[in-house]
Amino acid sequence: MAKENSKENDWRYRIFDSLSYPTLILDLDKNILDVNSSFLEKFGSKKGILGKKCHEHFFQSSVPCSSMQCPFQKVISEKKGRSILMRVIQDDQERWEDRVFSPILDDKGEVAYLRESIRDVTQIKTLEKELKGVQNLFEKVVQSSASGIVAADMKGNALLMNRAAEELFGYSFREFIHKKTVRDFYPPGVAKEIMRKLRSDEYGGKGKLTNIKVEIINSRNEKISGEIAAAIIYQGDKEVATMGIYTDLTEKIAVEKKLEETQRRLMQSEKMASIGQLAAGVAHEINNPLTGILFYATMAMESRDKDDPIREDLNCIIEDVHRCKGIVKDLLVYSRQSSPAKDLIDLNSVVVKSLSLIHDQKLFGNIKINKIMPDEEMMIHADRQQLNQVIINLVMNAGDAMEGNGTLTLQTYCNREAGKAFLEVSDSGCGISKEHLPHIFDPFFTTKELGKGTGLGLSTVYGIIQEIGGDISVKKTDSTGTTFLIEFPLHNKGIMNDV
Numbered sequence: 001m002a003k004e005n006s007k008e009n010d011w012r013y014r015i016f017d018s019l020s021y022p023t024l025i026l027d028l029d030k031n032i033l034d035v036n037s038s039f040l041e042k043f044g045s046k047k048g049i050l051g052k053k054c055h056e057h058f059f060q061s062s063v064p065c066s067s068m069q070c071p072f073q074k075v076i077s078e079k080k081g082r083s084i085l086m087r088v089i090q091d092d093q094e095r096w097e098d099r100v101f102s103p104i105l106d107d108k109g110e111v112a113y114l115r116e117s118i119r120d121v122t123q124i125k126t127l128e129k130e131l132k133g134v135q136n137l138f139e140k141v142v143q144s145s146a147s148g149i150v151a152a153d154m155k156g157n158a159l160l161m162n163r164a165a166e167e168l169f170g171y172s173f174r175e176f177i178h179k180k181t182v183r184d185f186y187p188p189g190v191a192k193e194i195m196r197k198l199r200s201d202e203y204g205g206k207g208k209l210t211n212i213k214v215e216i217i218n219s220r221n222e223k224i225s226g227e228i229a230a231a232i233i234y235q236g237d238k239e240v241a242t243m244g245i246y247t248d249l250t251e252k253i254a255v256e257k258k259l260e261e262t263q264r265r266l267m268q269s270e271k272m273a274s275i276g277q278l279a280a281g282v283a284h285e286i287n288n289p290l291t292g293i294l295f296y297a298t299m300a301m302e303s304r305d306k307d308d309p310i311r312e313d314l315n316c317i318i319e320d321v322h323r324c325k326g327i328v329k330d331l332l333v334y335s336r337q338s339s340p341a342k343d344l345i346d347l348n349s350v351v352v353k354s355l356s357l358i359h360d361q362k363l364f365g366n367i368k369i370n371k372i373m374p375d376e377e378m379m380i381h382a383d384r385q386q387l388n389q390v391i392i393n394l395v396m397n398a399g400d401a402m403e404g405n406g407t408l409t410l411q412t413y414c415n416r417e418a419g420k421a422f423l424e425v426s427d428s429g430c431g432i433s434k435e436h437l438p439h440i441f442d443p444f445f446t447t448k449e450l451g452k453g454t455g456l457g458l459s460t461v462y463g464i465i466q467e468i469g470g471d472i473s474v475k476k477t478d479s480t481g482t483t484f485l486i487e488f489p490l491h492n493k494g495i496m497n498d499v
């Protein structure tokens, strides 16, 4: 029996000795009763260890560790194993140990001894630290990106949303995860279409979507022009998440539009300059013979009796010469060859005066005229006659577009900070077609029937406005009507201190 017992003891001992972690057996007073081979490999010979107290051996201290530092007492009272992670400095090197304390019970089920195993987890701790560092770096990279980055599970619930995305979509990540899914970023059907493209291999490869333009809807329900690059994240073959990188294109589009507008204006003024030179040359050449024709026709008229039938023909010649002279004059204004008599004038007063001139015209009999003008002077430096001509040309065009029926609105306003006064002439007429729009300021461009329009109206207006340093553009035109916008430099930002 005794033999069997020692055999039994023997194999139990062998198990203890073969444990791969350094392990020791302690009595309830923390005396070290035995240690296994792995322990000896790591901590030296049994001689100096056995009989010592645990804290004496490990910490060279006669004082036991506190229950905060060591779970020894808890293991005894709870009869349950516990572990503690310990930072050890040895030879100036940091090590991490996971110490596991397990109770060994006697026949009555009371704790007789404690087993302490020491597992070196320094490598795991170092890797954990490195991983945390990489995670922190990754977090910083994602957060500092100027593009909005969002990752979501396959149901559309956001898993990650960086600051740029929070700004772009107008939600904080916290509020977003509770209320919305990434489908709410787009108008109906768009999210589905993005997923379709992602799953196809035609848009950058299966699972990828290279930049495409999308309309984004933010928390205020505003539509934003954006661009998205997206990807599906796979685990094996299984789709587990999606991620999207969003760029707000609002500013880019605005800059592009401005650039396009500047190019258009540049082209227009270049075209105007070359046509203007030509027009000026022709006008000068024609002016002299016209003066001659007028002189001789008038002389011939005067030498004829009152009832001479030839007088009627001569009168036709004189009238047509006057008409031609009018055109030449317009051409000279357009090409800025005539010198205007500039004065300081109030824009509102010119508008009122010009409107009074057209008031009795048959064309405006059935047209409702609206004047929207603030009760303040807007002083501009211009030739009053020419300004009249500008307004009348625009108003006559509006009248023609409405074919005598509709609403004409003249509105003035100013921005004193910017030093600008504005005049808008709106009609409820037929609008200007897309093909005609680039040509309306060209001399002799007209859509009116022969004899009805010379096509010099808007080009003369353009010349006059350029001459005073202003600008003219079509603010709106469609089948409901047209609005011309003129911008004038406001004199001394509108303060009349030198008048």
Ligand SMILES: Nc1ncnc2c1ncn2[C@@H]1O[C@H](COP(=O)(O)OP(=O)(O)OP(=O)(O)O)[C@@H](O)[C@H]1O
Pocket: 393, 397, 398, 401, 427, 429, 430, 431, 432, 436, 440, 441, 445, 446, 447, 448, 452, 453, 454, 455, 456, 457, 458, 459, 482
């Ligand atoms: N308010 C408007 N609504 C619609 N079309 C317009 C308007 N203003 C101008 N247009 C178009 O622009 C063209 C050029 O206008 P512009 O005033 O230069 O010449 P016109 O009116 O045809 O002739 P005129 O020399 O007698 O003024 C017009 O023929 C017309 O097609």
Ligand SMILES: [Mg+2]
Pocket: 393, 396, 397, 453, 457, 458
């Ligand atoms: Mg006209």
